[in-house]
Amino acid sequence: MSEFISKQDLLTWLGQLMGERNLVAPTRVDDLLLFRKVDRVEDIVFDFDNTTMSPKEWFYPSSETLFYVEQKDGQTELIPAAIEKETAIFGIRPCDAQGMAMNDYPFLEEPADALYMQHRDKTALIGLACITACPECFCTSMGCGPHDPANVDILLTEVTDGYIAQVLTDKGKTLLPDNLLTTADVSSPPAPVLSEVPSDGIAEKMRQAFDEPFWDRLADRCIHCNICSYVCPTCYCFDVRDYTDKERIERVRSWESCQSPGFTRLAGGHDPRSTKGSRLRQRFSHKLLYFPRQFGALGCIGCGRCVRACPVNIDIREIIKDVQQLGVKSEA
Amino acid sequence: MKPENPLLPYLSTLQELIDLTPDVKLFRLELNDPDIRESFDYKPGQFVFVSAFGVGESPFGITSVAHRKAGLDVAIRRVGTVTNALHQLEPGATVGVRGPFGNYFPLDEYKGKNIFIIGGGIGFAPLRPIITTVLDYREDYGDLVIINGARSPQDLVFAPEFDAWAASPKTKLELTVDAGDEKWTGKVALIPSVVSELKLSPQNAIAITCGPPIMIHFTLIELRKLGFADNQIITTLEGKMKCGLGKCARCNVGEKYICKDGPVFSMEQISQLIEQF
Numbered sequence: 001m002s003e004f005i006s007k008q009d010l011l012t013w014l015g016q017l018m019g020e021r022n023l024v025a026p027t028r029v030d031d032l033l034l035f036r037k038v039d040r041v042e043d044i045v046f047d048f049d050n051t052t053m054s055p056k057e058w059f060y061p062s063s064e065t066l067f068y069v070e071q072k073d074g075q076t077e078l079i080p081a082a083i084e085k086e087t088a089i090f091g092i093r094p095c096d097a098q099g100m101a102m103n104d105y106p107f108l109e110e111p112a113d114a115l116y117m118q119h120r121d122k123t124a125l126i127g128l129a130c131i132t133a134c135p136e137c138f139c140t141s142m143g144c145g146p147h148d149p150a151n152v153d154i155l156l157t158e159v160t161d162g163y164i165a166q167v168l169t170d171k172g173k174t175l176l177p178d179n180l181l182t183t184a185d186v187s188s189p190p191a192p193v194l195s196e197v198p199s200d201g202i203a204e205k206m207r208q209a210f211d212e213p214f215w216d217r218l219a220d221r222c223i224h225c226n227i228c229s230y231v232c233p234t235c236y237c238f239d240v241r242d243y244t245d246k247e248r249i250e251r252v253r254s255w256e257s258c259q260s261p262g263f264t265r266l267a268g269g270h271d272p273r274s275t276k277g278s279r280l281r282q283r284f285s286h287k288l289l290y291f292p293r294q295f296g297a298l299g300c301i302g303c304g305r306c307v308r309a310c311p312v313n314i315d316i317r318e319i320i321k322d323v324q325q326l327g328v329k330s331e332a
Numbered sequence: 333m334k335p336e337n338p339l340l341p342y343l344s345t346l347q348e349l350i351d352l353t354p355d356v357k358l359f360r361l362e363l364n365d366p367d368i369r370e371s372f373d374y375k376p377g378q379f380v381f382v383s384a385f386g387v388g389e390s391p392f393g394i395t396s397v398a399h400r401k402a403g404l405d406v407a408i409r410r411v412g413t414v415t416n417a418l419h420q421l422e423p424g425a426t427v428g429v430r431g432p433f434g435n436y437f438p439l440d441e442y443k444g445k446n447i448f449i450i451g452g453g454i455g456f457a458p459l460r461p462i463i464t465t466v467l468d469y470r471e472d473y474g475d476l477v478i479i480n481g482a483r484s485p486q487d488l489v490f491a492p493e494f495d496a497w498a499a500s501p502k503t504k505l506e507l508t509v510d511a512g513d514e515k516w517t518g519k520v521a522l523i524p525s526v527v528s529e530l531k532l533s534p535q536n537a538i539a540i541t542c543g544p545p546i547m548i549h550f551t552l553i554e555l556r557k558l559g560f561a562d563n564q565i566i567t568t569l570e571g572k573m574k575c576g577l578g579k580c581a582r583c584n585v586g587e588k589y590i591c592k593d594g595p596v597f598s599m600e601q602i603s604q605l606i607e608q609f
Contacts, residue, residue, distance in 0.1 A: 066339050066340070067337075067339075067340055069385045069386070071385075076343055076385065076426040077343075078340055078341065078343065078428075080337050080340050106578065106579050106581070107579060109578070109579075111338040111577060113338075113339070113577075113579060114336060114337035114338070114339065114340075115337075115339075207606065210606055210607075236579075236581065237580060237581040237582065238574060238575075238579075238580045238581075239574060239580075240339075240388070240389070240574045240575070240580070241388055242383075242385065242386050242387055242388045242389075244386045249385050249386045251339075251383075251389075253339075256580075256582075258581070263572070263582065264571065264572050264582065264583075265572065266570065266571075266572055267390070267411045267412030267413075267414075267415065268411050268412075270544075270545060272571070272585075272607075272608075272609040273607075278607075282607075285586075285606075286581070286584070289587070289606075290584065290586060290587040293587040294587050
């Protein structure tokens, strides 16, 4: 037996949520599918594999003011930005929810990032289990799964005429009233089967492959467009700049990518990571070696977005396979 | 006192601005809030971010020592956008300060040892708190040898203090430049060759070096030739950084962050890093 919500009740409930908080859901924007704030349930897309951009932009926007500088009568005051309104994100996939949990490691580690923490505290996640997989999906190889309930407040799984609803946290209980749920004799459809990527022991193999010419060769075709970092749910590197083009000064944080040529360049000109190969190696080493060493978990959740987005077909799944082989060679 | 929002600077006032070289100024800062100022403690080797509001913020090694309670000093070389903006400021200007960040030189471990300070250019600045501390607590430490090198005589930082340093007990000051001028009577030599010439003894000693990467590279070679073990050679790394908290992921070297695991590393630690900076 499962807790069940009919499609019609789901729509009604989502409509109610919009009245009391921001509701963010997958919507069509031109030919992209993006998490956007919705005002009408008709705008929500229910039938999708995954969104073009990850939901990280709701916790860590591509560009976000950290504080404002007010200067009046010779006095300076700093006004920190604050997140006022509660938000519910509908339609987050289990892999992306895990990605947000991965970002918690660096951002919430003491001293916690104030804005990120507010975004996280004020946002509830209504997950949608995956019924089908994209060809690029490999979450099952990265410690996650199409029906993984671990990192959402509510997980919905589509069945005939409605959804199985798993209310998993107190936040979820507050969000979804019991009276909308019925008990029904339905069972969850089987999770889609994904192709496996050999991620076991990859951190150690990455260490062994660190000085291989593999990275320079691979990077030959990289055009450092940074799209891999932008679509990635777990890429979190940032830049901070001041802007004065509006009425007051703002200090703004924005996404940055370790693939950018100036990522590590110092004001004096010295750049310890000046080659494309060293920068490409940095991205994969961060996810598959440094992050596991720092936090005990892989820094990739297998959503496959970078594979889909890369204009020159740099494919993390192939890299993992190749590095496993390079490791074998180094041991010999 | 820990700030609630670690990316929000403390408002501070530029008290004094002293020209150290044609492109380096010493900024003496005072945190505006008396409570924060009182509890603002730091150690030699740590750094702060200084904001020029409207332009940005950058990290700078602290050159003062907390125990003297005489304000927070940073020596800033005019080289990029933020440092150019900071150099334009006048005393009385409001700036932002975040920090202190990073680890520090473990001076307690150096007690009783001979200390060799080897700094090049603006890289000498974060080494000054070690000198001040050793001279303020002179009996706690062994011999102090200071090698300060720069491109030219006018680029040597902290010149007004040279006489006092040289006159201190158990202290030797060696100044060297890449190219002298008509008034210069001192050494014209690269820092690594001065290190070699002085035949510094590794016996009960610690060598602390900071400067341009190429200088550190060759200084290291000379120190090893003299018999220094890698755990007797200390340096500071620098990296582009935006937060100081290990979050922006700009200054990582392998799984270490220069901002929080460093900036002070022994050569032994550096040789264990995956990536070479």
